[in-house]
Amino acid sequence: MLDNKTYIQSFCTIQNNEIILDGASIFKLEPTTFLDFSKKAYQYFEINYSKFFKMDNLSKLAFLGAELLLENEINNTKENNIALVFANKSSSLDTDVKYQNSISDAENYFPSPAVFVYTLPNICLGEISIRHQLKSENSFFIFDAFNSAFMTNYAKVLLDSNKADKVLCGWVEYFDEEYKAFLYLVGREGNLEHKIETVLTEYNK
Amino acid sequence: MTKEVYITETNCITPIGFDVATNIKNIIGSVSGIQLHQNTDLMKMPFYASIINDEAINSAFAKITSAENNTRLEKMMILALQPIVEKSKLDERTGFILSTTKGNITALKNPSSDNFQKAHLGQLAKNIADFFGFTTEPIVVSNACVSGILAVSVAKRLIQAGMFDNIFIVAGDEVSEFVLSGFNSFQAMSDSPCRPYSKNRNGVTLGEATAAVLVSSNKKNAKIKIIGDGSINDANHISGPSRTGEGLFRSIESALTEAKINANQIDYISAHGTATSFNDEMEAIAFNRLGLENIPVNSLKGFYGHTLGASGLLETVIGIESVLESKLFASLGFDEIGVSQSINIINKNEDKEMNYFLKTASGFGGCNTAVLFEKVK
Numbered sequence: 001m002l003d004n005k006t007y008i009q010s011f012c013t014i015q016n017n018e019i020i021l022d023g024a025s026i027f028k029l030e031p032t033t034f035l036d037f038s039k040k041a042y043q044y045f046e047i048n049y050s051k052f053f054k055m056d057n058l059s060k061l062a063f064l065g066a067e068l069l070l071e072n073e074i075n076n077t078k079e080n081n082i083a084l085v086f087a088n089k090s091s092s093l094d095t096d097v098k099y100q101n102s103i104s105d106a107e108n109y110f111p112s113p114a115v116f117v118y119t120l121p122n123i124c125l126g127e128i129s130i131r132h133q134l135k136s137e138n139s140f141f142i143f144d145a146f147n148s149a150f151m152t153n154y155a156k157v158l159l160d161s162n163k164a165d166k167v168l169c170g171w172v173e174y175f176d177e178e179y180k181a182f183l184y185l186v187g188r189e190g191n192l193e194h195k196i197e198t199v200l201t202e203y204n205k
Numbered sequence: 206m207t208k209e210v211y212i213t214e215t216n217c218i219t220p221i222g223f224d225v226a227t228n229i230k231n232i233i234g235s236v237s238g239i240q241l242h243q244n245t246d247l248m249k250m251p252f253y254a255s256i257i258n259d260e261a262i263n264s265a266f267a268k269i270t271s272a273e274n275n276t277r278l279e280k281m282m283i284l285a286l287q288p289i290v291e292k293s294k295l296d297e298r299t300g301f302i303l304s305t306t307k308g309n310i311t312a313l314k315n316p317s318s319d320n321f322q323k324a325h326l327g328q329l330a331k332n333i334a335d336f337f338g339f340t341t342e343p344i345v346v347s348n349a350c351v352s353g354i355l356a357v358s359v360a361k362r363l364i365q366a367g368m369f370d371n372i373f374i375v376a377g378d379e380v381s382e383f384v385l386s387g388f389n390s391f392q393a394m395s396d397s398p399c400r401p402y403s404k405n406r407n408g409v410t411l412g413e414a415t416a417a418v419l420v421s422s423n424k425k426n427a428k429i430k431i432i433g434d435g436s437i438n439d440a441n442h443i444s445g446p447s448r449t450g451e452g453l454f455r456s457i458e459s460a461l462t463e464a465k466i467n468a469n470q471i472d473y474i475s476a477h478g479t480a481t482s483f484n485d486e487m488e489a490i491a492f493n494r495l496g497l498e499n500i501p502v503n504s505l506k507g508f509y510g511h512t513l514g515a516s517g518l519l520e521t522v523i524g525i526e527s528v529l530e531s532k533l534f535a536s537l538g539f540d541e542i543g544v545s546q547s548i549n550i551i552n553k554n555e556d557k558e559m560n561y562f563l564k565t566a567s568g569f570g571g572c573n574t575a576v577l578f579e580k581v582k
Contacts, residue, residue, distance in 0.1 A: 096310060099387070122347065135455055140348045144331070
């Protein structure tokens, strides 16, 4: 099992107010808040999807990365069986803390379903699936740090077992203005072989 | 050839028992863990929930260890895993998966850097792993309400990929102010014990539990074989299920294709059945689209409430006993069918020989998971 070669077809890093696609910087701002950065990136890439502004920070981060990698991948005339395998360290803690603050003070108690729904890390997978109409395999994992061995093996098993035609893998970490997204698309053809070491090297760049 | 993968050990910690046998005895006797609670630390108003007694947890925990620094949820998880791990050798071919939706979320109630660290799911997994001495890095599955059953699918796939020979899974979630207030803000909480698929159902009853299994490529002691799985998104809505049951339909279809069996060969479905209007209706539609309307189906939420990230694994543990003991358990709380398409709800305990058992779950984010099991011959 897992003898078939797989390839990284494209990859994207978002951190420090900058977006790097396939190794090239394509968008960069002077230091600013994530709210401002994400909004300006949305405008710069002319993304027309108003639901974006209802999302929490983690979903916005994941959404932006997926948008850049899937833009030219999705064929609207057919089914796109692209699995989503995402992970991070802080789960949905950024929104968890916001939600906790809304219920901690009896004098100022205002739990909101619009916030509560984002207290699950896999909501960002739902957002991406809806945007690109991906009725496909999806799962969210938590690790202390980016686990390239796990991500690589899991993506391969989805391809080898024909559960997916391609796999969008992503490390999407967000907590209190500290963020890093590293997303990459894995398929059965390409030039850059999909290996644990290659994935780790690109993540660390 | 693809490796065969089995579940060889099971256990669970719930309000109706701290081992599988006691849980089964209580299910047969229609004993539910759901009670009316008046606890203003959890919710201002009285509420129905299935909650484990603190003293029962502490005294059981004290019998196995003198460790003092574990949270309530960690104790519940350790209690579920302990009898299984005790029998096994842990090495670098042994994996550990922890499934939860909210983990130690209650730690956020009293802000401190210590408590903030505790609320990290990776920290929870590390605490459990260190207790038992797992040598490989823990894998946390946090995929809303499908987490528990998705963990089984992930374990099977990782063993088939050759990463591990054995994987221990523990799944757990607690009833907390955080989750109660959230479901309440959605107006999704039932004002009486939940009634899955019933005409008069009016929402979820929350519950807490932990469950543990050992997934192995070794057939020795096999209780059941995992033969197919799928975990496919609806791509429809983040806080409500697809009206057509698309993701669930496709998840089951994917599991059937992999298992190379037909829908009509399934003998029993342990469904999600949260007793919200939309979830139960969606499941009935998905089952009908697959021609599963006559297959006996139950939801165990009437016994346990919705135990979130634990539910899929807990309900698998009970489902395995159904197959092993050739017994279908009544779907507690069911009275009159309340979904628009007919499904075959089990309304009294009965004996039935079973070969194939399907477990399904669905959750926020549009996620769905289906896993097919086959009786070991």
